[in-house]
Amino acid sequence: MSDGIEIDLSEARKSAELVRDVLRRLRSNFDLTPYEFTRSVRIAPGEIPHSHPTLTLNTMIRGEEQLLCTYLHEQMHWYVTWYSYANRPGWQAISEAIKHMMPSVPVQFPQGAHTEASSYLHIIINWLEVEVAAALLGRAEAMKLAAENFVYSGIYELVLQDWNNLESLYLKHGLVPIRPATEFSNEDLLLAARQDEAEG
Incomplete structure (x- = not known):
C-alpha cells in the first residue's frame, strides 16, 4: 500500500516470469552459446524488444519458436555491431x-523499421536471424516463421x-559464416556492446 492505493503487479510479474522460463527452456533445448553475444537480458512487459x-524482451510471446527468433534477432544486432x-x-x-540491390x-510499421537506415540495417539483421534459426529449427521452419x-x-x-544474392554478398565480405560468440575476445565483446553500428 502506497499513498492510499494498492497496486497489484502479480500479472506483470507472472508474464515476465513466463518469458524467463521459456527462454531458460530454449537455452536448455538448444545450444545458443555460439549466438549469445550478450548474456544480459531484461524482460520489460510494455517495451518493444531491442x-x-x-538485450530486452517483452512479454507478448506468440510461441516458443517466435521467442527464440526474437532473442536471436536481438543477438544478431550485437553481432552486426561488432562486424561493423x-x-x-x-x-x-x-x-x-x-542499397544498389534494393533502391527502396x-x-x-509494420512492414518496415520506421526509418530508411533502420530498414536497410534490418535487411542484414533479419537475414542473419533466419540463418541462425535455420541452424536450430531447420530451414523450412525458419523461413515459415519469418x-x-x-x-x-x-x-x-x-x-x-x-535470399541467395544476399547470402553471396555476406559470404564475399566475411559477415558469414557467423563467427561464434564463444570465439569472441573481451575486445570483440566491447565492440559488439557499442550503441550504434559504425558509419558506413
Whole structure:
C-alpha cells in the first residue's frame, strides 16, 4: 500500500516470469552459446524488444519458436555491431551493395523499421536471424516463421525473395559464416556492446 492505493503487479510479474522460463527452456533445448553475444537480458512487459544497451524482451510471446527468433534477432544486432567496427571496409561494401540491390525499402510499421537506415540495417539483421534459426529449427521452419512475422513483414519478404544474392554478398565480405560468440575476445565483446553500428 502506497499513498492510499494498492497496486497489484502479480500479472506483470507472472508474464515476465513466463518469458524467463521459456527462454531458460530454449537455452536448455538448444545450444545458443555460439549466438549469445550478450548474456544480459531484461524482460520489460510494455517495451518493444531491442538489443542495446541491454538485450530486452517483452512479454507478448506468440510461441516458443517466435521467442527464440526474437532473442536471436536481438543477438544478431550485437553481432552486426561488432562486424561493423571489426571489418569497416566489408561493412561499407555490404551497405552500399544492398542499397544498389534494393533502391527502396519499406519504412512504415509494420512492414518496415520506421526509418530508411533502420530498414536497410534490418535487411542484414533479419537475414542473419533466419540463418541462425535455420541452424536450430531447420530451414523450412525458419523461413515459415519469418514469412509469418507481423513486425518487419515487408523486410522479411525482401530477405526471403533475395535470399541467395544476399547470402553471396555476406559470404564475399566475411559477415558469414557467423563467427561464434564463444570465439569472441573481451575486445570483440566491447565492440559488439557499442550503441550504434559504425558509419558506413
